[in-house]
Amino acid sequence: MEFKQYLPVSREEMVERGWYYYDFLVVTADAYVDHPSFGTTIIARLLESEGYRVALLAQPKWKDTGDFLAMGKPRYGVFIGGGNIDSMVAHYTAAKKRRSEDSYSPGGRIGLRPDRPTIVYANLSRQAFPDTPIIIGGLEASLRRYAHYDYWDNKVRRGILFDAPADLLTYGMGERATCEIARRLAKGEKVETIRNVRGTAFVTKDKDACAYKDAVECPSFESVCADKMEYAIATRLEYEEHDPIRGHALLQRHGKEYLVVNPPQMPLTTAELDRVAELPYMREVHPMYDALGGVAAIEEVRFSVTHNRGCFGGCNFCSLAFHQGRMITCRSQESVIREVEAFTHDPKFKGYVHDVGGPTANFRHTSCEKQKKYGMCKDRNCLSPTPCKNIDADHSDYLQLLRRLRAIPGVKKVFIRSGIRYDYMLEDKKGEFFTELVKYHISGQLKVAPEHCVDGVLDYMGKPHFDVFEKFWA
Ligand code: SF4
Numbered sequence: 001m002e003f004k005q006y007l008p009v010s011r012e013e014m015v016e017r018g019w020y021y022y023d024f025l026v027v028t029a030d031a032y033v034d035h036p037s038f039g040t041t042i043i044a045r046l047l048e049s050e051g052y053r054v055a056l057l058a059q060p061k062w063k064d065t066g067d068f069l070a071m072g073k074p075r076y077g078v079f080i081g082g083g084n085i086d087s088m089v090a091h092y093t094a095a096k097k098r099r100s101e102d103s104y105s106p107g108g109r110i111g112l113r114p115d116r117p118t119i120v121y122a123n124l125s126r127q128a129f130p131d132t133p134i135i136i137g138g139l140e141a142s143l144r145r146y147a148h149y150d151y152w153d154n155k156v157r158r159g160i161l162f163d164a165p166a167d168l169l170t171y172g173m174g175e176r177a178t179c180e181i182a183r184r185l186a187k188g189e190k191v192e193t194i195r196n197v198r199g200t201a202f203v204t205k206d207k208d209a210c211a212y213k214d215a216v217e218c219p220s221f222e223s224v225c226a227d228k229m230e231y232a233i234a235t236r237l238e239y240e241e242h243d244p245i246r247g248h249a250l251l252q253r254h255g256k257e258y259l260v261v262n263p264p265q266m267p268l269t270t271a272e273l274d275r276v277a278e279l280p281y282m283r284e285v286h287p288m289y290d291a292l293g294g295v296a297a298i299e300e301v302r303f304s305v306t307h308n309r310g311c312f313g314g315c316n317f318c319s320l321a322f323h324q325g326r327m328i329t330c331r332s333q334e335s336v337i338r339e340v341e342a343f344t345h346d347p348k349f350k351g352y353v354h355d356v357g358g359p360t361a362n363f364r365h366t367s368c369e370k371q372k373k374y375g376m377c378k379d380r381n382c383l384s385p386t387p388c389k390n391i392d393a394d395h396s397d398y399l400q401l402l403r404r405l406r407a408i409p410g411v412k413k414v415f416i417r418s419g420i421r422y423d424y425m426l427e428d429k430k431g432e433f434f435t436e437l438v439k440y441h442i443s444g445q446l447k448v449a450p451e452h453c454v455d456g457v458l459d460y461m462g463k464p465h466f467d468v469f470e471k472f473w474a
Contacts, residue, residue, distance in 0.1 A: 039081055042175070045280070048184060050183070057070075068127075080125065122166045135166060137171070168197075172323055207251055216241060243454055360420065391424075
């Protein structure tokens with residue numbers, strides 16, 4: 001039987017393992033939940049699976065470097081993640097009021113991480129380990145990689161690397177980039193020469209340091225601050241080039257320096273996604289939080305499965321495509337079934353699979369074949385204002401997966417609680433999926449998002465017109 005254990009979180013636990021040195025420190029702004037729904041946990045487990053010694057530092061105190069130094073200096077580097085949710089969203093309501101609970105912290109306690117932890121932790125890591133490579137990643141770093149409007153400050157902020165003194169930033173789905181960076185650092189390469197990894201960004205004084213000679217320059221930080229049209233041009237370029245097949249590297253000048261954002265990584269293949277999903281997670285909150293009331297965020301995901309990544313919906317107000325990309329990849333049916341089968345042996349499992357979803361539950365393959373060769377279309381969305389004629393809306397693979405999950409002994413119900421794209425579902429003329437969705441997979445409420453009822457507004461949002469929702473409703 002496979003022996004599983006949590007990653008070490010203290011010097012004592014390292015010594016128990018007989019470690020007198022370790023390779024990578026992984027820092028997270030969330031509590032340590034050893035579950036594949038937590039991005040930093042995935043990165044830490046992935047590094048472990050590549051043979052490195054990895055220690056985990058969750059929610060360190062940030063008044064001084066004490067917690068960063070507590071486990072000693074890592075041999076190769078520090079990876080920092082700002083948590084599953086952008087810290088400002090985690091801390092404040094849309095009305096900019098302080099939230100009273102943080103479901104990613106033990107006991108729901110607020111105040112266990114700073115605002116903008118990626119910046120704070122990178123500064124502390126630099127103080128603690130001046131010569132050690134620092135890599136920031138995760139949602140906060142990824143979505144703030146370029147100069148961006150920040151709602152909380154009500155101003156355009158610099159790309160996060162100008163505030164967080166890291167050597168590299170990984171954006172999007174970071175597994176491949178992380179493995180390559182780790183491998184090169186472990187071989188003794190200087191972090192300053194790691195300039196050509198897809199899905200990473202860095203700051204340089206010399207724009208020729210960009211390894212991609214067909215790089216495109218977008219309006220500078222100064223121009224996007226001064227002129228909204230320049231901001232719009234920069235944003236458009238950033239979205240257009242975020243394509244793993246046809247995307248270019250982008251440069252953005254900030255004062256006398258350049259932000260270089262290399263082209264995105266290809267999405268993980270099915271086999272790679274399976275491997276990542278099936279690393280030896282404990283699927284539990286670390287026991288150090290038991291006395292503090294546990295970590296509520298596990299409850300939503302404990303018996304849920306993520307079967308896909310990416311979203312070709314491409315709604316104009318949503319940042320998901322800018323992080324995970326528009327190209328869908330998915331896990332194999334067998335891998336999802338193994339995960340659910342394993343639930344059935346968990347004493348807490350009562351027979352209900354809470355979700356078989358992802359960014360959009362009913363996307364289980366690329367929206368068309370063409371994009372596999374040419375990339376996603378630059379100039380149109382797959383589903384709005386009307387579905388593209390090339391769209392492949394066949395739901396049979398998802399349907400089959402759900403049928404197989406329902407048949408697992410011990411499973412009473414399989415719910416879909418991630419949102420579905422009903423406009424995409426209506427394009428599947430067989431209608432079988434809709435029938436079974438209604439019959440077996442709705443746990444009280446089906447989540448759909450028409451977003452608005454005025455077509456002009458929906459056009460700005462990149463959503464289908466309201467008559468599509470009315471058709472679905474009827
Ligand atoms: S051809 Fe159509 S379905 Fe394919 S990427 Fe372009 S818009 Fe999407």
